[in-house]
Amino acid sequence: MSVLYRNDTQGQFPNSWYAATVDAPPMRPDLRGANTADVCIIGAGYTGLSAAKLLAEKGLSVVVLEAHRAGFGASGRNGGQVASGYNAPQRLLAKKLGADTARDLWALTQEAKADVATNCETIAPDAQWKPGVAHGCYSAKERDGHHADAAYLQVNYDYDQIKTCTQSEFADVVGSPLYQGGTIDWGAAHIHPLRYALALAKAAEDAGAVIFENSAVHHIAKGPKVTLRTGKGHVTADHLIIATNGYISGLERKVAATIMPVNSFICATVPLSDTQATILKQDIAVEDSKNDVNYYRLSDDKRLLFGGRAAAKTTFPQDIGAMLRPRFTALFPTLDRIGIDYAWGGTLGVTISGLPAIQRIDSNIVSAGGYTGHGVALSGLCGKILGEAVAGHASRFDTLATLPTPAFPGGTALGRPLLQMALAWNGLREKLGL
Structure with missing residues (x-):
């Protein structure tokens, strides 16, 4: 069964705290019959919706095809962290790609965060931009490495938003004795991701884009014009943007070979007491250096939203x-008996390098995905840049396309088993304390 349907009910948001705290719009119609557009976009997450909004504002006719509902995938169920940079140290990118390219790439990530902040101020105020993302380290060695990364950013990019913390300083902010220190990035932030996605969808529609829901694409016919077929209709377009991320599900082999779907999970506890809430x-928002990564924050109603444990298995566990x-x-022994009201999972896209895969599939087909945990900021930026490329301005697309994102060994056939083995090894290392 396709990853689109294996763990979810057709056209329904998961039973998440996010879905319980939004006023979702009525279901949009599905695609019927023959349709034409200047641009067709597959996927109504942050990437697809950002591209749709930009292109519609430029006066192009835009059709967005979504297999479920706008904001249904990772965009509407993630941890909410609007992180700085990429899932790789900036000093490593400078070493691999050169100082000038690395500087350009950093500038794009700063723009990505600024775009989210601006959108939260203008079109999505209820998404609630809140500054501050901490990173906790379990060893002195890793803490020192993160401090060195922060110093590199300050010296080379004048980025002075990261506070480095000793063990005691970090414990004053995050009430767990396990961390040996860490950092707090006050230039990063956290938001309500589903409210943000729904606002982006409305903004794209207000600009003139048309979104069809419950309209999974099952075939792409390439050529001077691209034809996309769903169960009940088809769209013929001059350009195609593939914005499916981890939900590509074999639709385009070149994308599926470089972006592998993995699952991550979140729970929301019952509201904490005032004493319990002092853990933060x-x-x-907080993330840490566990092999499978923990990430967490408190909701407006003082629930602990706690996520982690990436898995390449195709099905969700019965009791998340x-x-x-x-x-x-x-991390927080005082919460050992706390109740859990919501628990949900989602599928994101990862790459071998941990960097986004920005690709030109054909002369009139572009794709972006594989944000590897940094998608809240980067996916919207990439959608905007895909839109620019379709509109004839590809310089920034070309810059992002320099990021090294090789195909998984064995492609779509062997990539998932190899990724499962790697994640299992990470889990074993964690249990052994390595």
Whole structure:
């Protein structure tokens, strides 16, 4: 069964705290009959919606095809962190790609965060931009490495938003004794991701884009014009943007070979008491250096939103909350008996390098995905840049396309088993304390 349907109900948002705290619009119609457009976009997440908004504002006719609902995928169910940079140290990118290219790439990530902040101010105020993302380190060696990364950014890019913390300083903010220190990036932030996605969809429609929901694409016919077929209709367009990320599901082999779907999971506890809520003494998001990564923050109603444990298995566990509970109680033993009201999973896209895969599939087909945990900021930026490329301005597209994103060994046939083995090894290392 396709990843689009294996763990979810057709056309329904997951039973998440996010879905419980939005006023979702009525279901949009599905695609019927013959349709034409200047640009067709597959996927109504941050990437596709950002591209649709830009292109519609430029006066192009835009059709967005979404297999479920706008904001249904990773865009509407992620941890909400608007992170700085990429899933690789900036000093490593400078070493691999050269100082000038690395500087250009950093500038794009700063723009990505600024775009989210501006959108939260203008079209999505209820998404609630809140500054501050902390990173906790379990060893002195890793803490020192993160401090060195922060110093590199300040010296080379004048980025002075990261506060470095000793063990005691970090404990004053994050009330867990396990961390050996870390950093707090006050230039990063966290938001309500589904409210943000729904606002982007409305903004794209207000600009003139048309979104069809429950309209999964099952075939792409390439050529001077591209034809996309769904179960009940088809669209013929001059250009195609593939914005499916981890939900590509074999639709385009070149994309599927470089972007592998993995699952991540989040739970929302019952509201914490005032005493329990002091585990986070500031309204920030936190991530840490566990092999499978933990990420968490407090909601407006003082629930712990706790996520982690990436998995390449195709199906979700039966009890997501029970799987996550040992992870958050290890950090915060006082929450060992806390109730869990919501637990959900989602599929994101990862690449071998951890960097986004920006690709030109054909002369009139472009794609972006594989944000590897940095998608809240980068996906919207990439959507905007895909739109620019379609509109004839490809210089920034070409810059992002320099990011090294090789295909998974064995392509779509062997890539997932190899990724499962790698994630299993990470889990074993974590249990052994390596």
